[in-house]
Amino acid sequence: MRCMTGGRCMSEVLRKDHPTSAPCADPPPQGEGDGAACAKRIVTAARSWIGTPYRHQASLKGVGCDCLGLVRGVWREIYGVEPELPPAYQPDWAERSGEDRLRGAARRHFGAELSVAEMQPGDLLLFCWRPDLPAKHAGIVGTEDRFIHAYEQAAVIESALVPSWRRRIAGVFRFPEKV
């Protein structure tokens, strides 16, 4: 769950398999005004990744992904484009760099953070394992008390949002209606 497992970098594979201009299976939302329908699409997309094995830096459904790879994959399915290709990163990037890069990227693409009280299905969650370190884990809210994430020791799974994880939520972000 720390998103720390080492592994072969799969970003080259991704660059070939997911050119950012290619249309994705789902049509992009056209004037999607209904937030609930949008959230439903996001949760459905995220659930379709369940079972994908954990693989550091990867983002390919059914083959391997890490927590960020899952969010990128869902983004591609919803909007048809890659949000951005992250640079190569080490399993312990957060402890070493000290920069809040994950949160910075979330703000770039999702806009301002919401409060935990406003959290609803389809939202992006960032987690901070230690208060003195940057946010390091990400997942997507499935239901009120469950969220879908790539679990380091296992695979993409819909886990219970248990109290000790709920306490560590470092940010709630809503997927934008359009990009």
Add this chain to the structure above:
Amino acid sequence: MATILLQAAGAALGSVFGPVGAVLGRAVGALAGSVIDRSIINGMTTVSGARLGDARIPGAEDGTAITRAYGTVRIGGTLIWATRFEEEVRVERQGGKASGPRVETFRYYANFALGICEGEIACVRRVWADGRELDLTGIEMRLYRGTGDQLPDPLIEAKQGVGKVPAYRRLAYAVFERLPLHNYGNRIPVIQFEVLRPAGALERQIRAVTIIPGSSEHGYDPVVVSEKTGAGASRLINRNVFHAGSDWQASIDELQALCPNLDRVALVVSWFGTDLRAGHCRIVPGVETSARDGESRAWSVSGIQRDGAWLVSRNNGGPAYGGTPSDASVAAAIADLKARGLKVYLYPFVMMDIAAGNTLPNPYGGIGQPAYPWRGRITAHPAPGLVGSADKTMAARTQVEAFGGTATAGHFSVSGPAVTSMGADEGYRRLVLHYALLAKGAGGVDGFIIGSELRGLTQLRDGAGPSRLLRRSSLLRPMSGLFPGWPPS
């Protein structure tokens, strides 16, 4: 191999110079050969460190009784779930130029769950592994308090399958994820928990708490602050526990766990009074020591730095009081309390730092004021009831106004949460205004408590009749316009 070959070659070459040459040549050849041999043979060997045959799991028995805890008790855990150990192999080369042997070392990590006791508990404070306290910030331990609606643990669910895992409702248990085992002889250590389970009704009825001491330089800071204690040595000033990142976090976590209906807290922040005579009392922020080396967050209150602050007097070999909480720590504490859903009341306070053996005139008669007196004894000089008392005269008004000082909001420069006092005035109004502005800069507080326990001042009169002199003259007026609805009529 190379030893034998080069030995023979050396002997053949050396024999050109006769029998002595052959012996020398053989020796030189053998030396060169053995160097080559060692590097080839060592380079191909792999030295393996200690490796476990299988996971050593301590007793997990059927039918173990579930402990029922009351109050605070230390309880050993009972293993209820575990995975195989995760093995991590590290490969390194020894020696220079990668010529040494390959060394493989093995590290083991365990995932397991320990049942603790019957729920619902408030929290777990300390945790020991093989008798030594664990630093809970460095490992992943998820505690389930044994509530009736707790959800299955994500790790157990990930390993066993969604829908195939009990949530162990009504059982308090803890899940350890990837606990490194090399400190415990590569087995799951014996783990004990300090469980807090309130048995009575009192804790649930507590709605409001006042947080003291109010005098601790960095004690209110949720983030850890360190200082250097010598060459290459440092200490954490505000972390004296292993179970949380700082003393503040440990205390407030525990407070909220024990008092789930807690709604509001009053945060006491102390400055120091220097005299019992209202007309001579200075009110100043103080420090325990005038220099700290390499302080990771420098102490500063109202723009006053450590070296310019009042040095708290010493008593019994230590500072008589902790220093005034730094402004940064107060602002961070207010933010932390609000993020926890608590209403915050800021409570500026005065502690009397008057050391024993002083020669100050005593308003209650004679020379020498009592050591570390109660703030309620600050009064007019001479005190009410004495012959020639200033009470009921205009002198009382003059002294009380001197106590309040002349500070106004305009004497402060405010930038974000940082408040700096620009004036030289050291009256009570400066204290009040400083914290009023600080609270405002920190995003506001739900209440502000002032004038607490100053009964020696509030009973003074400037004429024959009751006039609530202090309230009218010194405290409320400077706050006008700072807060909506202030002053209360």
